[in-house]
Amino acid sequence: xxxxxxxxxxxxxxxxxxxxxxxxxxxxxxxxxxxxxxxxxxxxxxxxxxxxxxxxxxxxxxxxxxxxxxxxxxxxxxxxxxxxxxxxxxxxxxxxxxxxxxxxxxxxxxxxxxxxxxxxxxxxxxxxxxxxxxxxxxxxxxxxxxxxxxxxxxxxxxxxxxxxxxxxxxxxxxxxxxxxxxxxxxxxxxxxxxxxxxxxxxxxxxxxxxxxxxxxxxxxxxxxxxxxxxxxxxxxxxxxxxxxxxxxxxxxxxxxxxxxxxxxxxxxx
Amino acid sequence: xxxxxxxxxxxxxxxxxxxxxxxxxxxxxxxxxxxxxxxxxxxxxxxxxxxxxxxxxxxxxxxxxxxxxxxxxxxxxxxxxxxxxxxxxxxxxxxxxxxxxxxxxxxxxxxxxxxxxxxxxxxxxxxxxxxxxxxxxxxxxxxxxxxxxxxxxxxxxxxxxxxxxxxxxxxxxxxxxxxxxxxxxxxxxxxxxxxxxxxxxxxxxxxxxxxxxxxxxxxxxxxxxxxxxxxxxxxxxxxxxxxxxxxxxxxxxxxxxxxxxxxxxxxxxxxxxxxxxxxxxxxxxxxxxxxxxxxxxxxxxxxxxxxxxxxxxxxxxxxxxxxxxxxxxxxxxxxxxxxxxxxxxxxxxxxxxxxxxxxxxxxxxxxxxxxxxxxxxxxxxxxxxxxxxxxxxxxxxxxxxxxxxxxxxxxxxxxxxxxxxxxxxxxxxxxxxxxxxxxxxxxxx
Ligand code: HEM
Ligand SMILES: [Cu+2]
Numbered sequence: 072x073x074x075x076x077x078x079x080x081x082x083x084x085x086x087x088x089x090x091x092x093x094x095x096x097x098x099x100x101x102x103x104x105x106x107x108x109x110x111x112x113x114x115x116x117x118x119x120x121x122x123x124x125x126x127x128x129x130x131x132x133x134x135x136x137x138x139x140x141x142x143x144x145x146x147x148x149x150x151x152x153x154x155x156x157x158x159x160x161x162x163x164x165x166x167x168x169x170x171x172x173x174x175x176x177x178x179x180x181x182x183x184x185x186x187x188x189x190x191x192x193x194x195x196x197x198x199x200x201x202x203x204x205x206x207x208x209x210x211x212x213x214x215x216x217x218x219x220x221x222x223x224x225x226x227x228x229x230x231x232x233x234x235x236x237x238x239x240x241x242x243x244x245x246x247x248x249x250x251x252x253x254x255x256x257x258x259x260x261x262x263x264x265x266x267x268x269x270x271x272x273x274x275x276x277x278x279x280x281x282x283x284x285x286x287x288x289x290x291x292x293x294x295x296x297x298x299x300x301x302x303x304x305x306x307x308x309x310x311x312x313x314x315x316x317x318x319x320x321x322x323x324x325x326x327x328x329x330x331x332x333x334x335x336x337x338x339x340x
Numbered sequence: 341x342x343x344x345x346x347x348x349x350x351x352x353x354x355x356x357x358x359x360x361x362x363x364x365x366x367x368x369x370x371x372x373x374x375x376x377x378x379x380x381x382x383x384x385x386x387x388x389x390x391x392x393x394x395x396x397x398x399x400x401x402x403x404x405x406x407x408x409x410x411x412x413x414x415x416x417x418x419x420x421x422x423x424x425x426x427x428x429x430x431x432x433x434x435x436x437x438x439x440x441x442x443x444x445x446x447x448x449x450x451x452x453x454x455x456x457x458x459x460x461x462x463x464x465x466x467x468x469x470x471x472x473x474x475x476x477x478x479x480x481x482x483x484x485x486x487x488x489x490x491x492x493x494x495x496x497x498x499x500x501x502x503x504x505x506x507x508x509x510x511x512x513x514x515x516x517x518x519x520x521x522x523x524x525x526x527x528x529x530x531x532x533x534x535x536x537x538x539x540x541x542x543x544x545x546x547x548x549x550x551x552x553x554x555x556x557x558x559x560x561x562x563x564x565x566x567x568x569x570x571x572x573x574x575x576x577x578x579x580x581x582x583x584x585x586x587x588x589x590x591x592x593x594x595x596x597x598x599x600x601x602x603x604x605x606x607x608x609x610x611x612x613x614x615x616x617x618x619x620x621x622x623x624x625x626x627x628x629x630x631x632x633x634x635x636x637x638x639x640x641x642x643x644x645x646x647x648x649x650x651x652x653x654x655x656x657x658x659x660x661x662x663x664x665x666x667x668x669x670x671x672x673x674x675x676x677x678x679x680x681x682x683x684x685x686x687x688x689x690x691x692x693x694x695x696x697x698x699x700x701x702x703x704x705x706x707x708x709x710x711x712x713x714x715x716x717x718x719x720x721x722x723x724x725x726x727x728x729x730x731x732x733x734x735x736x737x738x739x740x741x742x743x744x745x746x747x748x749x750x751x752x753x754x755x756x757x758x759x760x761x762x763x764x765x766x767x768x769x770x771x772x773x774x775x776x777x778x779x780x781x782x783x784x785x
Contacts, residue, residue: 288540314483317417317543324539335453 097222097337100269104225107265108148112212115144119208126184126201129194138188139251139304142181146258147265148215149235150228155214161207165245180204182246189248223339226270230330232263236323241316243308253296253305256319260292263330274336281336285329291322375582376406378689379575381566384556387522389466395441398605399592399749400758402471402520403712404581404687409554411520411691412527413611413708414547415513415742418480419540423766426487429541430759433474434750436537437758440530443467458532460525468526472534473518474758475609475744480514490765492593492603492745494716498610501724503733510613510740513545518609518710524551546740548613550691550708565640565650569616569692569705570735572633573640576650577671579685590685590719591712593748602761605748610686610720612709613693613740619702621735632731634669642671653677670732674723684726686711686719706736716743 118141125134145152145163153159160168162180169175173186179200187197236259239245246252267285275282295315299306311319334340376383387408393401420426443465446457457465481491500506517534519527527549535544552566565575579590593599593606621629630636634643640650643665644658656677659665665672675681688711695704713719720743750756 318419320543321417321419321540324543328536328539331454335450338452340452 096273097226097270097339100273101220101222101225103269104266105220108151108215108220111144111148112215115141115148116208116212118144119205123201123205126188126194126197131188131192131194134184134194135188135249138181138185138249139246139254142246142251143254143258145181146235146255147262149259149262150224150231150266151215151218151220152211153231154218154224155211158207158211158214162204162211165239165247167244180207182248185246185248222337223334225266226334226337226339229263229266229333230327232259233323233327233330235259237320237327241320241323243311246308250307250309251305252308253299253311257296257305260289260296263326264289267330267333270333270337278336281329281332285326288322288326288329292319292326295319295322376563377575377578378404378581378687379407379565379578380563381555382407382409382522382552383563384554387469387554389468389522390443391469391522392443392467393441393469393471395437395472395750396752397749399607400471400473400746401441401749402473402518403607403689403746404587404591405471405520407552407689407691408469408520408522410522410524410527410549410551411518411708411710412531412547412549413710413741414517414519414531414534415477415545416515416517417543417545418514419543420484423486423763425541426759427763429538430747430763431757432538432541433534433759434757436534437472437474440465440472440533441467441470458529458536460532461529465529466526468522470519470521470526470530472530473520473609473746475516475518475746477513477515477742477744479512483514486766490600490602490762492606492608493597493599494608495745496716496743498741498743501738502728503736504738507739510546510548512742513744515542516609516611516742516744524549548693548695548708548740550693552691562651568690568707569618570621570629570633572629572635572637573650574690574707575688576635576640577653577675578688581687587687589714591687591714593714597714600765602765603745603748604761607712607714607746608716608719609744609746610709610711610713610716610724611741611744612738613706614709615704615706615737615739617702617735617737618705624735631666631669632735634665634671643669668729668731670727670730673726673730676726683718684722686713686723709741712746 118137122134122137122141125137152162160179163182164178164180165182166172166175166178166186169178172178173190178186181204183200184197184204187193187195187200236256240252240255240259243250243252245255267289271282295318296305298315299310391408393405395401418426418429420429445464446455446459449456476495478491478495478497481487481495482497497512498506517531519530521527521530531547534542555564555566557563565573568574579586581587581591588594591607593603593608595604597603599606624632626637630643634654635641635650636643636646639648641648642652642654644654645652654665654671654677656665656672662668662672667673675684688709690710691708693706693708698704711720747759748761750758750760
């Protein structure tokens with residue numbers, strides 16, 4: 072979780088690095104990104120509504136089927152969603168964030184429901200958790216609408232998403248009950264790639280080798296993940312071979328390194 | 341007395357120039373009469389941040405060079421789908437090794453960018469006796485058809501011994517790096533540098549850090565061996581690492597080892613993470629502890645000369661029934677000192693480790709055992725087989741590690757790099773350079 076000053080946009084106008092792109096260049100990409108985030112947030116709200124309805128109706132199988140695709144929208148916009156740390160905790164925290172783990176009454180959100188659905192194959196006791204999840208997701212939507220997007224958060228988000236995968240996803244511990252981690256990977260990767268695509272034109276001329284290397288690593292990820300597609304989504308994490316996990320890890324680490332320079336390359340603090 | 345060329349017989353030996361060239365100057369200065377050997381305890385107050393150990397030469401540093409106070413083994417998965425990929429990896433490793441062991445100012449970059457260096461050593465890197473030693477695991481060769489034919493003859497995936505309880509997440513690996521330095525920060529800095537510099541070709545699998553106690557040498561007396569976490573001196577009977585011709589027999593792969601030409605100058609490396617049950621050990625009577633090892637605890641003297649020093653050589657022939665030194669004591673099983681067992685000499689260069697507390701509330705401490713030999717089968721594997729069933733097993737549990745082949749050394753300059761002879765051996769057109777062994781043999785920095 073991170074805190075940022077929302078006044079950073081104004082601050083940005085004063086900064087120019089040695090090889091910085093003209094700050095105004097970012098106005099277009101940032102507003103495009105904002106559009107993308109609000110589309111994803113709308114989808115998140117719609118799908119959470121259906122997911123929550125299934126949970127409350129006791130439809131275990133239906134709820135299981137909706138779990139991964141619904142979350143994917145959240146994973147895609149994680150750099151922005153994380154700005155509201157209270158909501159991030161309420162929506163997406165994991166059992167090990169709590170001292171008593173799964174037994175902790177404070178354990179909320181997607182992963183609490185995931186635990187009930189997969190470990191107990193039941194929706195029992197999940198009604199209040201589900202209601203709260205929907206409330207929080209709608210709250211998130213409202214807050215994002217009124218958020219001025221700081222460019223350094225948008226640009227930095229490309230790397231943040233890779234850090235997410237490297238730190239908590241690659242090991243398969245995020246969706247430890249449902250093993251739908253590959254859906255989350257895809258969400259994080261797409262969210263990161265979206266940002267890269269938007270700012271690419273600003274550095275493509277000055278740093279073609281950098282862009283080429285980034286594209287190559289995204290390509291490794293796309294090709295590797297594609298092997299695990301099934302229906303509209305992915306097979307479970309346990310089907311990921313060691314070899315492909317290592318391939319993904321290397322590409323993610325390399326992207327995390329490269330993308331950590333993106334803000335600086337664009338002259339952002 | 342036997343005539344085995346062990347470390348104990350080194351007194352009075354002239355030291356080879358090569359050994360002098362690779363020993364840290366400060367360490368030498370403090371023990372002018374007596375060079376430090378691979379497993380001697382680091383000397384109190386002798387280590388300097390400016391100590392520099394050259395990475396260049398026919399062999400990699402960090403094997404026969406004196407062991408500094410800190411070490412680490414880090415094991416990696418390798419991403420390399422072709423000889424060109426592997427060559428690139430070796431060249432990148434070489435670049436980092438040269439920079440890290442040399443020291444100097446860290447490049448400055450635009451502060452809007454992440455610094456290129458972790459900064460934990462400050463803006464100027466100190467060499468601090470750093471050595472970075474690279475070994476290759478069997479899986480690197482076996483998982484790549486184009487590399488299979490080049491696999492060193494005796495390199496295999498480490499197998500389970502009787503007393504082992506190997507943990508998958510602490511075992512094996514495509515490539516291993518041993519970092520050694522005077523201070524822990526230098527070791528950690530080097531690891532973080534490698535992880536940051538080569539993220540797309542090396543994925544960390546496991547790492548184990550360790551240390552060696554620093555001791556004050558008794559005035560005017562030769563260096564002593566450091567103690568392990570069972571309180572015994574460890575390294576007493578090591579072969580003399582300051583004797584280059586002995587090292588050529590025991591440690592370094594040469595023409596008599598029946599390996600492909602590219603491997604000349606390399607060495608097999610056995611790594612074992614061996615947990616010690618220290619609470620139970622500390623509740624064991626002293627005499628029993630000493631019978632388990634076959635040496636006295638305070639001085640390390642062999643049991644048949646209990647008032648002597650660790651440098652003395654036990655006479656097992658005079659004690660055929662093990663009345664003094666039990667037949668199943670660690671040193672007697674590890675090295676029965678028969679003419680045949682000479683072929684099984686190994687150079688041990690271990691570190692002690694502390695990992696916190698186990699689930700059962702006991703201390704997680706042990707020995708990061710590292711030994712070097714020219715032939716893995718005749719060396720570690722044979723010695724460990726002999727040790728299977730030893731009484732020490734009650735107190736120790738190997739939980740991880742692996743077998744690796746340390747690459748031959750490399751010379752200073754643009755033309756050479758770590759692993760060059762291996763890469764050359766892969767391309768059919770450069771058969772010559774692969775047969776002639778490392779060119780580094782002519783080069784001494
Ligand atoms: C936690 C595990 C171990 C401990 C605490 C330990 C400790 C010791 C000690 C105290 C000595 C006597 C002093 C010396 O010569 O260094 C010794 C000797 C030796 N150890 Fe170990 N050791 C361990 C594991 C091993 C393993 C795994 C091997 C090889 C497979 C090994 C091979 C040897 C050899 C070859 C000697 C020298 C025997 C001689 O030539 O007299 N040790 N060890
Ligand atoms: Cu998440």
